[in-house]
Amino acid sequence: MIRKWRRELPLHIMILPGLVFILIFSYVPMAGVVIAFQKFIPARGLFGEQTWIGLDNFRYVMDLPSFTKVFWNTLYIASMKLVLGLLIPIIFSILLNELRNELVKRSVQTAIYLPYFLSWVVLGGILIDLLSPSGGIINGLLTSLGMEPIFFLGDNKWFPTTLITSDIWKNFGYGTIVYLAAITGIDPGLYEAATIDGANRWHKAWHITLPGMRMVIVLLSVLSLGQLLNAGFDQVFNLYSPQVYESGDILDTFVYRIGLLDAQYGVATAVGLFKSVISFILIAGSYFFAYRFARYRIF
Known part of the structure; x- marks a missing residue:
């Protein structure tokens, strides 16, 4: 046991900063959950004498019309991001795998992967310029085609679509790389046998490539269920405005406004706790299904 521990010591040291980070920013703040059941007054401190009001904060939130x-x-928004975030990388990875020119293939991979490394602060500024109804490139193109300009970031009809589309554009490159890695694990002999039997590219993709990716697809699908209530605070916060609250306001931005802007700390904590409980149930269920269908285990 001691010899094994010494052999694995560098690995434990390597993950230590991550564990400390999680401890400080994820577990220590859990002490603040009690605020959800209090009429919290900051001047009295977290562990000071506060007025306990039970579930009143939760009732107040549930009664809010918004x-x-x-x-x-x-x-x-989260559901559409999850569904399209799974389908588009699968389709694109299969199409990319069919390219025979390696230079073009690698160039496309690099191009679609680059947005993944940019923060939403940077991408938000880029999208605001691109989608501007007055001087944006997109609306300039629509105007040149004789169409009316669209206020993508200020129209409740278009804002959710803009959020979903821009999120897919940013992240689908990462998913494509994952599925391409799954495709490389498929036995080439299967494709050779299919060619001898007269199968074309579509037949190979449907009967060999997709079944070969099945375990990875199932695994990523069930694990993504835990993120069903995470619609992307960074993205929405950098793109939305009061005029699109009706269609673009999500739980995270709702908590931000109520807690930090309106100083209703107990109500904001209640909303955050409600989201956390639902997310915990979804994550527990997703890991159960991940083990059930893909034999995925944490350890």
Whole structure:
């Protein structure tokens, strides 16, 4: 046991900074959960004498006319991101795998992967310029085609679509790399046998490539269920404005406004705790299904 521990000591030291980070920013703040059940007054301190009000903060939140809309926005935006975030990388990785020119293939991989490394602060500024109704490139193109300019970031009809599309554009390159790695693990002999039998590229993709990717697809699908209520605070915060609260306000931005801007700390903590409990149930369920269908285990 001691010999094994010494052999693995460098690995434990390597993960130590990550464990400390999680401890400080994820576990220590959990002491603040009690605020959800208090009429919290900051001047009295977290462990000072506060007024306990039970579930009143939760009742207050549930009675807010905007909460149902916020919850629906979160569910809709996150669900569309998850579904399209799975489908588009799968389709693109299969198409990319069919390219025979390695230079073109690697160039495309690099191009679609680059946005993944940019923060939403940077991409938000880029999108605001591109989608501007007055001087943006996109609306300039629409105007040149005889169409009316679209206020993508200020119209409740278009804002959710803009969020979903821009998120897919930013992240689908990473998913494509993952699925391409899964494709490389497929036995080339299967393709050779299919060629001898007269199968074309579409037949090979449908009967060999997709089944060969099945385990990875199932694994990523079930693990993504835990993120069903994470619609992307960074993205929404950098792109939305009061005029699109109706269609773009999500739980995270709702908590930000109520807690930090309106100073209703107990109510904001109640909303955050509500989201955390639902997310915990979804994550637990996703890991169960991941083990059930893909034999995935944490350890």
